[in-house]
Amino acid sequence: MATSDPVYLRVVEDIRRQITDGTLPPGAPIPSRAQLTRKYQVGETAARHALRVLAGEGLIIGRVGSGHYVRQRPDLTPLHRWRFLDHPAPFAADLQSQGRRVTWDWHSEPVEAGPVIARRLRLPESTMLTRTRYVYRGDGKPLQLATSYELREFAPHTDDERRSVVARLYAHGVKITEIVESVHTRVPRPAESDALDLAAGVHVLHVERTHWAGDRPVETSDIVIPGDRFRVMYSMPV
Template structure:
C-alpha cells in the first residue's frame, strides 16, 4: 500500500488528537516550526496539513496568534438506529441525534409541489417530469446550522393523504409518515461521499471558506419501490457518521 503524503499524515495525527480530547476546544495547535521539526518536513507541507483541518471546520486561524481547535459539539448520526420503529412518531431522527449530544434540535423547512428532473426521477423510479413534493430543510443544533437536506416524494403516493405535506401531519420522519398511510418502509440505502462545499452551503451552514462536507444520497423503499429520496449535506467537522451492519 502506498505511503500517504506527509501532509495527510500530519493532518490525521492532529485530527486524532482533537477527536480524542488531547487537544481540547480552544487549544492552540503546535506551531508551524514545531511541526516542521517533529515531522521533518517543510513549512509548505505543514501549511497544507493545517489547511485540511481548516477545510473540515475543526480548527480556525486567529490573526497574529495561531491556529486553534474550534469549540464545536459533534453530533453522531447512527444510521441504523435513526429509522427504527420506536413507537414514538412525534420526534424526528435529527432531534434525537441532537438530544444525545446534549443539544436542542430544530429545523427550518419549505415544501412545494415540483417536477422530478432526470436525476431524481431515476432515484424514485418515476418518469422525468412526474409530480413530486420537494422539501428543503436547514437543521440547527442549539440555534447553530449543522445540516442541510432536500427531499423528494412522489405525489402519486402521497397526494391527498394526511402526509402529503411533510411538516403538517402528526407523524414525524419518513418511516412514521409512511406507516401512517399504510406504506411500510423496509429498506434505506445511503451513498456517502466527500466534496468541497458550495458557496450556498458555506453561507447556509456558516462554514469557513474552502470547507469540505459529507454528502449523503439517501433513498427509502417499500417492497422495492422508492418512496422518498434526499440529498443531505453535513459539515465534516461537526458530524460523526456511524453505520452498524448486522452480519447474518
C-alpha cells in the same frame, strides 16, 4: 482455498457470485434456512451463518416472517451509524445531547423532480414532488441541510407525520421494506457553503437516503453536514 474451508463459506461464495453476476437480481428471494440445508447439504447452523454473513456484507436483507431478499443496492454497504472522531456518540444523538434546538422548515410548494431525484425515484423529470426541508440549528447557525423529496400524495401534514417517514407512508398503505444509504465526503457546492456559512476548505459529509417499498423507491433525501470534525465510519448490524 485450503483443504478444510469452513462449510458456510461454500454457501456464502455461491450466493455472492449469483448476486454479483446478476443471476439473483435486486429483490430476488434467497432460499430459506431449510432450503439451504437441503440444497447445499449443510447443517442449519451453517445455513444461518451464511445468511448472516451475506446480510452483514449488505448483499441481502432479512424480513421476519417472509424471507431473505437481495437488497435493492447490493453495491452499497448499509450504514448503521456513524460517529464523530472525538465523540463516541452517534451523530443524531450527539446533536440532541448538546442541547441544540432543532427547527422544522417545511416547504409545501411542489417542485419539479429534476434529473438526479427523478433517477433516484424512477419518475419522469417533470413529476411534481413535495419537498420537505429540515434545517437543524444550534447557536443560531445552521448545522445541517436536509432535503427530502416524495410524491405529493404522501406529503406530511402534522409535526408527527414529519418526524417518521416510515410511519407516515405506512398510513398511506405503503410499506417501507428497505432503506438504502450512500455516504461520502466532498467539497461543498457554492449554494451549500452559502447556506451553511462555511469557511473555505471545509468538507461536508453527504448522505443520500432512499426508502424502498418492495422494488419501488418511494422517498429520497439528501443530508449535507459540514465538517472535517468527523470521519465516516460504519458499524454493521449483526
